[in-house]
Amino acid sequence: MERSIIIPQAHPGVKLGLANVITLLSIIMLGYKDAFLVVLLRCVLATLVGGNPVSFLFSITGGLFSTLVMVLLWRTLSQHISIVNISIIGAVCHNLGQLLVASWLAHELLLYSLLPILMISAVITGYAVGVVTKRVDKSLQARQIKVYS
Secondary structure (H helix, E strand, O other), X not given: OHHHOOOOOOXXXXXXXXXXXXXXXXXXXXXXXXXXXXXXXHHHHHHHHHOOHHHHHHHHHHHHHHHHHHHXXXXXXXXXXXXXXXXXXHHHHHHHHHHHHHHHHHXXXXXXXXXXXXXXXXXXXXXXXXXXXXXXXXXXXXXXXXXXX
């Protein structure tokens, strides 16, 4: 569904990353094992619905790398940094993972010239995803919906 959302004036590779709301909520509410399972299932299902092996490689690399970093940040620094900041760092890591795959597949270091565009977009989309995640988490807490890990 997210593929159908076009961000005006954005590079074609820039996406909102709305699925990361679910990843972040999984980290917060379910724990790291389930968060990784959610990312794996999301990547597999997205590939089956409308992807290909190359899109899977991009998706799984970015997804697992960003999830790993976000899990580590949540488990070690959640008392000191917000979920919004964790989301931004996760978005940056997601883009770095995908850029690494692209340069490896293309055997072309010139792709790293996209780094400034991808980092700026990661900060913006990571912030938006973090804000949405924070609001959903607060809403779930207010309704006393608890999930135990």
